[in-house]
Amino acid sequence: MRVLVQRVTSAKVMVDGAMVGEIRPDSQGLLALVGVTHDDDVDIARRMAEKLWQLRILDGERSAADVSAPVLVVSQFTLYANTAKGRRPSWNAAAPRILAEPLVTAFADALRHLGARVESGVFGADMAVELVNDGPVTVLLEL
Template sequence: MRALLQRVSSASVTVEGEVIGQTGRGLMVLICAMQGDGEAEADRLATKIAKLRIFPDEDGRMNRSVLDIGGGALVVSQFTLAADTKRGNRPGFSTAAAPEDGRRLYTYFADALAGQGIAVETGRFGADMQVALVNDGPVTIWMDTSE
């Protein structure tokens, strides 16, 4: 699975003019299931993200996790993280999981992250979403379970 994490002051996702998910201080997690991914990758990624120390301590050093600060997470499906841009000018997405698997693993991942003790809200799989966020830092981190 691939994830793009952004440390945020706030984030929200809107579908058809309605805010369907939001968080205050915490993480914006854009997530993509890749071909061959399963629950093991989702579990491993959720555990790593929950414990990742990217929030400042009292000395301003990145020493606290989203769990440590009592932060939340907004999890949004983003199959374009699978983009292959090696050839031509149009990205290919053939390495992304099939839509049925992507939906299942997206939901599974969000539940696994919530199971770590984090308040999780989500976007809507496959929908045309507008995402707004205030990137804190900015801190943006790429994660891939295949690496």
């Protein structure tokens, strides 16, 4: 599992012109773009959620857990793009929907269990993600 996390002052995800999740511009939050690969499991999703929740990348070296920062979770299979050969990325390392969708859900649920206020996109949908990256701070999480 890979999670590309961005510290944001606001973010939203739209599907077919309707907003399905957002971090309002009244506080810092985290946008988590989540990619799943073939050998990921629920334990990895749980551990990754804990890592994200405790990651000290907010102002004053605080974590989302420290300040109850909101988290917007968006599935992102393209985090497993292989661009080593040619001009067309290969997506072979990305898990198929039957495996990936429940693990993205498990990741979001684990964050909620930890106390996070979680919003999310729609798995597999054509989503438009809008954000204001704060800092900018962008970190790639892997276990």
